[in-house]
Amino acid sequence: MxxxxxxxxxxxxxxxxxxxxxxxxxxxxxxxxxxxxxxxxxxxxxxxxxxxxxxxxxxxxxxxxxxxxxxxxxxxxxxxxxxxxxxxxxxxxxxxxxxxxxxxxxxxxxxxxxxxxxxxxxxxxxxxxxxxxxxxxxxxxxxxxxxxxxxxxxxxxxxxxxxxxxxxxxxxxxxxxxKFEDQVVGKKLSLTGAIKDSIVHLDEVAIYGLEYMQMYDLETLNKHYNITIEENDSYLEIFDQIGRSRGMKNKGNEIDYESVIELVVRDIRNAKVGRYTFDRVEEVGQPDETE
Ligand code: G4P
Structure with missing residues (x-):
């Protein structure tokens, strides 16, 4: 809704x-x-x-x-x-x-x-x-x-x-x-399914999620999608590898980024890749302060 x-x-x-x-x-x-x-x-x-x-x-x-x-x-x-x-x-x-x-x-x-x-x-x-x-x-x-x-x-x-x-x-x-003033908060809300509409662009949400996994759980990311991403690879490289690994290509044999993005967001929303917490106590401090 x-x-x-x-x-x-x-x-x-x-x-x-x-x-x-x-x-x-x-x-x-x-x-x-x-x-x-x-x-x-x-x-x-x-x-x-x-x-x-x-x-x-x-x-x-x-x-x-x-x-x-x-x-x-x-x-x-x-x-x-x-x-x-x-x-x-x-x-x-x-x-x-x-x-x-x-x-x-x-x-x-x-x-x-x-x-x-x-x-x-x-x-x-x-x-x-x-x-x-x-x-x-x-x-x-x-x-x-x-x-x-x-x-x-x-x-x-x-x-x-x-x-x-x-x-x-x-x-x-x-x-x-x-909360919707803060971009990062918006991405986290979308990544967890609290916001499902297009207030936040899905590509940015997918990138946020992938970079999070790349930083905190690279091994699981690689294993889940059967890819070989390294610490400093760009998100485009991750999209490309997932697309190739899952055969997500369009008619011109190019990576179908839209499908990759949808897959990644769905997988993270449903905790299919792993169990992640995107807010860290150390980073956000006060959880219930009026902004
Ligand atoms: P709301 O009243 O606060 O708006 O939320 P609602 O209960 O409708 O729950 C939103 C979604 O979150 C539902 O999934 C619900 O099944 C899921 N959910 C609620 N509590 C838990 C939980 O503790 N663990 C997990 N994994 N999921 C939970 P949905 O995809 O919208 O519907 P459905 O797949 O259940 O049909």
Whole structure:
């Protein structure tokens, strides 16, 4: 689904999430584990304010496990509770419930001290499009609910989904806009499928992905495409070798670059070549600062 975020949409999305926030005890901020910085909304801290927050690093099955471990430590150091999960295959779902219990513990103890009867924790999911919000809600609901459109303002009556004994989840996630001022962030969003339309040119996305692999995982790159790229080869050389190796040629027997580009982007998006994390803690530092 193509999403064009105009200032009006952003304001509306923010308003809607702010309204939903009033109903919940904590927020699950869903990020793509491959790009924990780039997949966060630029104003998330400003929107959530001091509401207890759990960061869910989804799609861990496609991220580099060593980098995910580093990001987990980073979030912990920032005082945010992180959970790495794979919503598609239902991995670590229990930890989502545990995290909600942990971040709301104090609040519920306070309520109990005032003599209020215990009740379920109320939570909502927020995140940019395509990070897996609907997949996670369906998993937690243990049934298939209708996918909400990837735009704010797709109104329907909100309902609470019971998740285990202690948690109730809003069935409608808060959909927030991605970062799009920064070129590199745009490439990472496209490379991981968060943006699938033509905001970013696919050739630049493929080049970014190939150069990343050339730098960090040359052996796998060569093995996967059956090519012999060296450290200093240009991206054109990589395109040519992949094209030849896969027989991607057009009528004039020239390399069909368009097909090579599509193949490379698809392979990286689906983690067919390897499990990569494109945001490195050391490089991006603060993951949730307002830009
Ligand atoms: P959204 O509500 O945040 O917009 O995202 P949605 O749940 O629609 O998920 C976007 C895509 O990400 C879907 O793939 C979904 O299957 C996939 N996905 C969600 N969580 C995970 C995960 O933990 N691991 C992996 N590998 N994939 C995940 P799709 O290609 O759009 O659809 P489909 O192939 O599942 O039909």
């Amino acid at each position: 193509t999403i064009q975020w105009f200032p009006g949409h952003m304001a509306k999305a923010r308003r809607e999430v702010t309204e939903q926030l009033k109903m919940v005890d904590c927020v699950f901020e869903l990020l793509d584990a491959r790009i924990p910085y780039s997949s966060s909304n630029p104003m998330i801290s400003d929107i959530i304010k001091d509401k207890p927050r759990v960061v869910l690093l989804n799609k861990m099955d496609m991220a580099d496990p060593r980098e995910t471990a580093k990001w987990m430590k980073h979030f912990e150091a920032e005082g945010v509770y992180p959970v790495a999960l794979d919503a598609k295959n239902g991995k670590n779902l229990n930890m989502v419930i545990k995290a909600a219990e942990a971040v709301t513990k104090e609040k519920f103890e306070r309520l109990a001290a005032k003599g209020l009867r215990p009740r379920a924790i109320r939570a909502m999911i927020v995140g940019i499009p395509n990070v897996g919000k609907s997949t996670l809600i369906n998993r937690l609901a243990k049934k298939s609910l209708a996918k909400t459109g990837n735009m704010p303002g797709v109104t329907k009556k909100q309902q609470w989904i019971k998740v285990g004994k202690t948690l109730e989840l809003l069935d409608t996630p808060g959909i927030l806009w991605p």
